[in-house]
Amino acid sequence: MKILVTGGTGFVGLNIVEALLARGDEVVVASDATLPAYARSVFERLPGRLTDVRADVADSAAVDALFAQHRPVGVVHAAVITAGEVREFAAFDRVVDVNLKGTSHVLAAAVAHGVRRLVYTSSGSAYGRALVESATVTEETPAKPDNLYSITKHASERVCARYCELRGLDVVCTRLGSVFGPWERNTGVRDSLSLPFQVFRHAAAGNEVILPRAEARRDWVYSRDVASGVLGLLDAKTLRHRLYNLSSGIDWKDFGPSWCETLKRTMPQVRFRIATENETPNVSFLGHRDRALMSIERLSSEIGFRPRAGREDVSAEYVTWLDTHRGYHE
Amino acid sequence: MKILVTGGTGFVGLNIVEALLARGDEVVVASDATLPAYARSVFERLPGRLTDVRADVADSAAVDALFAQHRPVGVVHAAVITAGEVREFAAFDRVVDVNLKGTSHVLAAAVAHGVRRLVYTSSGSAYGRALVESATVTEETPAKPDNLYSITKHASERVCARYCELRGLDVVCTRLGSVFGPWERNTGVRDSLSLPFQVFRHAAAGNEVILPRAEARRDWVYSRDVASGVLGLLDAKTLRHRLYNLSSGIDWKDFGPSWCETLKRTMPQVRFRIATENETPNVSFLGHRDRALMSIERLSSEIGFRPRAGREDVSAEYVTWLDTHRGYHE
Numbered sequence: 001m002k003i004l005v006t007g008g009t010g011f012v013g014l015n016i017v018e019a020l021l022a023r024g025d026e027v028v029v030a031s032d033a034t035l036p037a038y039a040r041s042v043f044e045r046l047p048g049r050l051t052d053v054r055a056d057v058a059d060s061a062a063v064d065a066l067f068a069q070h071r072p073v074g075v076v077h078a079a080v081i082t083a084g085e086v087r088e089f090a091a092f093d094r095v096v097d098v099n100l101k102g103t104s105h106v107l108a109a110a111v112a113h114g115v116r117r118l119v120y121t122s123s124g125s126a127y128g129r130a131l132v133e134s135a136t137v138t139e140e141t142p143a144k145p146d147n148l149y150s151i152t153k154h155a156s157e158r159v160c161a162r163y164c165e166l167r168g169l170d171v172v173c174t175r176l177g178s179v180f181g182p183w184e185r186n187t188g189v190r191d192s193l194s195l196p197f198q199v200f201r202h203a204a205a206g207n208e209v210i211l212p213r214a215e216a217r218r219d220w221v222y223s224r225d226v227a228s229g230v231l232g233l234l235d236a237k238t239l240r241h242r243l244y245n246l247s248s249g250i251d252w253k254d255f256g257p258s259w260c261e262t263l264k265r266t267m268p269q270v271r272f273r274i275a276t277e278n279e280t281p282n283v284s285f286l287g288h289r290d291r292a293l294m295s296i297e298r299l300s301s302e303i304g305f306r307p308r309a310g311r312e313d314v315s316a317e318y319v320t321w322l323d324t325h326r327g328y329h330e
Numbered sequence: 331m332k333i334l335v336t337g338g339t340g341f342v343g344l345n346i347v348e349a350l351l352a353r354g355d356e357v358v359v360a361s362d363a364t365l366p367a368y369a370r371s372v373f374e375r376l377p378g379r380l381t382d383v384r385a386d387v388a389d390s391a392a393v394d395a396l397f398a399q400h401r402p403v404g405v406v407h408a409a410v411i412t413a414g415e416v417r418e419f420a421a422f423d424r425v426v427d428v429n430l431k432g433t434s435h436v437l438a439a440a441v442a443h444g445v446r447r448l449v450y451t452s453s454g455s456a457y458g459r460a461l462v463e464s465a466t467v468t469e470e471t472p473a474k475p476d477n478l479y480s481i482t483k484h485a486s487e488r489v490c491a492r493y494c495e496l497r498g499l500d501v502v503c504t505r506l507g508s509v510f511g512p513w514e515r516n517t518g519v520r521d522s523l524s525l526p527f528q529v530f531r532h533a534a535a536g537n538e539v540i541l542p543r544a545e546a547r548r549d550w551v552y553s554r555d556v557a558s559g560v561l562g563l564l565d566a567k568t569l570r571h572r573l574y575n576l577s578s579g580i581d582w583k584d585f586g587p588s589w590c591e592t593l594k595r596t597m598p599q600v601r602f603r604i605a606t607e608n609e610t611p612n613v614s615f616l617g618h619r620d621r622a623l624m625s626i627e628r629l630s631s632e633i634g635f636r637p638r639a640g641r642e643d644v645s646a647e648y649v650t651w652l653d654t655h656r657g658y659h660e
Binding site: 085088092101108143145146147150151152167 | 390415418419422423426430431434438458472473474475476477478480481482484485488489491492496497
């Protein structure tokens with residue numbers, strides 16, 4: 001099956017592209033950035049066929065031309081700028097152009113060129129304040145978008161719903177948890193790197209890792225689980241809903257120290273400690289407040305989604321991946 | 331006091347501009363459209379001083395230059411495209427540029443140029459589906475934006491909240507009900523004209539008015555009440571909230587026939603009837619479904635807002651206005 005992945009050179013995008021290629025799909029990667037040479041060399045050894053195209057989703061004519069040329073059967077729309085506070089003000093227009101207008105360009109082209117299903121990778125951030133107002137959120141919990149990234153992801157979901165309702169497009173949105181795992185890198189369009197990756201960067205640079213004293217509740221999700229959930233949504237014969245949480249649904253308590261210990265297996269030079277009372281940590285947990293766990297009941301019951309076993313297993317797998325893919329970070 | 335009104339040539343904008351001029355304020359009208367000559371001639375007889383400037387809020391440099399030149403103390407940001415279903419798809423980008431990016435341009439300029447308070451005229455549409463899921467909505471009812479206009483108004487409110495939270499701007503949002511009254515006209519950027527104005531247009535053209543058989547619940551609000559509420563929010567020494575409904579809060583039952591009867595006083599040629607069973611009416615009620623009444627308790631208790639007496643009073647006033655301002659529609 002020919003699948004177009006927008007934002008396919010990004011962290012989540014690369015995981016999806018790899019999973020599609022691994023099962024032999026024909027994949028068109030569209031991005032305004034270059035596919036990392038290292039990722040290409042890995043992907044070229046997989047059974048599927050890879051084409052990559054430079055295209056900016058903010059450019060509607062370019063998006064239409066992309067669809068006209070490649071005629072994908074399915075689409076994963078993952079192109080986004082994960083804007084933090086600085087970019088929210090300094091690059092407001094560009095964030096809206098990519099995150100919101102870009103979504104509509106992709107949806108319009110999908111309708112015009114007869115795409116069979118489109119999966120939009122939204123974000124748990126779409127819940128906004130609702131994430132810190134309760135311990136669990138389901139897809140029925142009212143969203144309260146609270147920053148530009150959150151606002152544009154939520155607005156894009158609503159635009160997807162309109163294309164479904166009024167244009168008959170088969171489109172499904174999925175809200176991703178806090179992703180970590182293979183293929184994360186500093187792309188320049190993600191303002192918040194995951195905890196494990198921050199730790200890895202310090203360790204690789206020979207810095208001592210200083211962890212925050214208090215770790216906020218967060219349901220981390222492994223990037224390969226995200227890819228498998230997205231493929232499940234792309235493949236499902238029928239879906240009963242148009243919105244699915246995609247996370248681990250569990251509280252990764254004390255992820256910081258446990259991750260550092262696991263990383264030591266392949267990087268014995270790792271030094272870490274908890275910050276002292278007035279010390280500023282050099283890694284962050286993507287926010288200081290406990291965040292609600294995202295219920296994955298809907299995705300589990302409908303497509304049988306199961307995140308990989310335990311935190312230790314995926315941590316070990318990721319540590320091995322980092323060790324065997326050193327070329328990616330050099 | 332020098333007040334900038336963006337979208338000041340629009341229906342709601344003209345009412346706000348008129349109210350400000352009537353009390354002697356200095357008003358800068360900014361719009362990408364021309365101030366109607368008839369409105370100018372009326373406004374020039376009012377005590378305040380009027381300046382009008384062509385500026386497109388989608389152009390951030392033009393917005394900044396506008397603020398730099400005129401240095402307003404207060405701002406009413408009313409510029410918007412009230413997009414219906416056709417424009418939602420055909421002009422998605424322009425709607426986002428004006429409705430969402432435009433809001434951020436105005437907010438950024440307000441911060442940069444030391445504006446004391448900004449009132450953003452949002453819309454009851456920001457509630458989206460929540461409007462048809464209950465009989466009353468308060469500012470605490472979770473919004474469920476459901477079309478592009480709704481999405482961009484809701485997203486803009488959230489952006490206002492960010493400018494307040496992170497940039498210290500004194501900004502207040504107000505969600506307007508279904509507005510009718512003086513200064514309504516077909517501007518080309520409003521896809522839904524009010525019921526009274528649709529009736530008036532048919533009557534003026536000599537057409538028989540064919541009213542829908544069932545009238546959905548809707549809390550119409552008189553445009554001059556909207557202006558008085560907005561001025562109240564602009565003036566209030568302190569405000570306890572950042573979001574206020576501004577409507578009449580009452581169900582205008584059978585507004586169609588009652589309005590037609592009132593209009594007959596000055597336009598005896600008005601002919602109207604209810605559509606027969608399979609007939610298509612030639613006026614619409616802005617949607618077929620009952621809409622929740624917007625509670626105005628917050629605005630009433632905090633700034634003493636009271637919509638004008640009864641439906642008959644404002645209808646009579648508007649009918650007189652239409653009669654004495656025939657030049658506006660010729």
